[in-house]
Amino acid sequence: MPLIYYYDLMSQPCRALYIFLKITGIPFEGKQVALRKLEHMTDEYAQINPFKKVPVIDDSGFILTESVAIFMYLCDKxxxxxxxxxxxxxxxxxxxYANWQHFNLRATGSMLFRTKIITPRMTNKPPNERELEKWHQQWQESTNGLESVWLARSSYLGGDHLTIADLLGICELMQPIAAGYELDKEKFPRVHxxxxxxxxxxxxxxxxxxxMPMRLRDTLLKNEKSKL
Incomplete structure (x- = not known):
């Protein structure tokens, strides 16, 4: 029985695990859970993950939540x-790195995306500019952590070659980029x-x-350009 993978590619850790499963060739059956349709909030999905989040794996009846734990389990297995x-x-x-990111790059990038995209769609109101500026500044500070610490001591986040840390990190960085933001190449050359x-x-x-995230970005930038 193949591994069952519950995911939505608008989720950063889901994208990281998707890339990992594909590049390693681990056989899996994908089960998409559309967050935008609140499919993760159903009673049926709560039987799979009581926390009502993605990603989740079902390995022949062994259900595991939390992306970092899933990565570690699959690598060991x-x-x-x-x-x-x-x-x-x-x-x-x-x-x-996997422990650092939760309250740094992941937290700040997620909140920037939420403030720019999710909250306005839920409330039918424009983004709060003060909140946007606050989260953008904190996202920049987290990105500087990559530039001045993680990538100052090694060429990858976990050492001298690609590891799960890099998949986690890059997918988190891509979330604000999907919301229309840019990485400052001059300020963060190592990160770039x-x-x-x-x-x-x-x-x-x-x-x-x-x-999917890049289609969202293209739509946002097109709409912003049309308002000029």
């Missing part, structure tokens, strides 16, 4: 040691170069996973 090293110190670096490397090394699956 399939012995994919290049993505989640077995060396104690190398693994600790990956774990260090790292993103280009990760994209290149994960094709064609990176583009597949980000097709």
């Amino acid at each position: 399939y012995k994919i040691n290049n993505w989640f090293p077995t060396d104690l110190k190398e693994r600790a670096r990956v774990n260090e 170069d790292w993103m280009e490397r990760v994209k290149r090394e994960t094709q064609p699956f990176f583009n597949q996973a980000h097709a």
Whole structure:
């Protein structure tokens, strides 16, 4: 029985896991859960994940939530040691980033996206500009953490090669970009170069996973341009 994967590609960790499953060749059956239609809030889905979030995997009846835990489980089960090293110190670096991101890059990028896209659609009101500025500034500070710490000591977030930390990181960075924001290449040259490397090394699956977010970005920029 193949792994069952519940996901929505508008979710950052869902995209990261989708890329990982594709690039490693782990067989899976995809079950899309449309967040925009509130399919994750149904009683039926609550039987799968009581927290009503994605992603989730069902491995022959073993149901696991939380993206980082899923990554670790799959790497250990399939012995994919290049993505989640077995060396104690190398693994600790990956774990260090995976723990750091929750209240930094993930939190700030998610709130920027929510303030720009989700809340206005739910309330039928324009974005709160003060809130946008606050979250944009905090997103910039988190991005500077990548520039001045993580990528200052190694070429990838978890060391000298691609790991699950990089998939988690780049998909979080892409969320505000999907909302129409830009990465400042002059301010964050290491981050820019790292993103280009990760994209290149994960094709064609990176583009597949980000097709929907990029369509959203194109629509937003087109609408903003038409208002000028």
